[in-house]
Amino acid sequence: MKEFAKLVELMATLRGERGCSWDKKQTIHSFKTFLIEEVYELIDAIEKEDYYQIKEELGDLLFHIIFISQICKEKSAFDIKDVVNFTYKKMFNRHPHVFLENSPDASIEKRWEEIKKAEKEDYSPIDNIPKMLPALLRAYTLTKRAAKVGFDWPSIDGVYAKLDEELEELRRAESKGDVKEIKEEIGDILFTMVNISRFHGIDPEDALRSTIEKFIRRFRYMKKHTDLSKADLSIMDKLWDEIKSMEKEGE
DSSP states (O other): OHHHHHHHHHHHHHTSTTSOHHHHTOOGGGHHHHHHHHHHHHHHHHHHTOHHHHHHHHHHHHHHHHHHHHHHHHTTSOOHHHHHHHHHHHHHHTOHHHHSTTOOOSOHHHHHHHHHHHHOTTOOTTTTOOTTSOHHHHHHHHHHHHHHTTOSOSSHHHHHHHHHHHHHHHHHHHHHTOHHHHHHHHHHHHHHHHHHHHHTTOOHHHHHHHHHHHHHHHHHHHHHHSOTTTOOHHHHHHHHHHHHHHHHHHO
């Protein structure tokens, strides 16, 4: 595609002898933070269903991918064509039910795992989950993969029993005043809540984002209708219940 080729050529020029001094001094490590920022900006655009912004953020992300590929090309490691070809071959091989005749469409997720196992000698379903992922999302991905190989509760009832157990352990840790143990038990409770989300097919990161936005919206309503520095808790609770009722009526 000529548009893609133009963007690749633009990147090569920016990194070239007469290119941009800022672009030329970047390394692959420069992009660790940039990429996280760009992905979250894209997620924000998707949340708002702002298609103009989605287009813009996809472009920014694509540019970063081409940028990193150009740096790697200069190191004689690979170039953007290698990235595209590698991804094409991997996705083709992982979809035999689409691209190969007489390949059944059943158990697609199971087949996907089998293909990944064949691609890697020391494959483990919990490998390659990035440490940079937000903790809730990382826990969700981890538990989903573990569940696929049978390491899971038979039903959600077992998860609720685990939650009750973890809450009791937190109370005992609090009674002892053991900060290290309290931290550990809070982590266990959050991890258990991730499993409850998973049983319902809900991404906990997405659920928490929605709750945060709800809290901000309701807090702004309180701030608009009273001086928070002077209002007591009963007034704030009354305003909170007001906006809560208004939101439910508008559903």
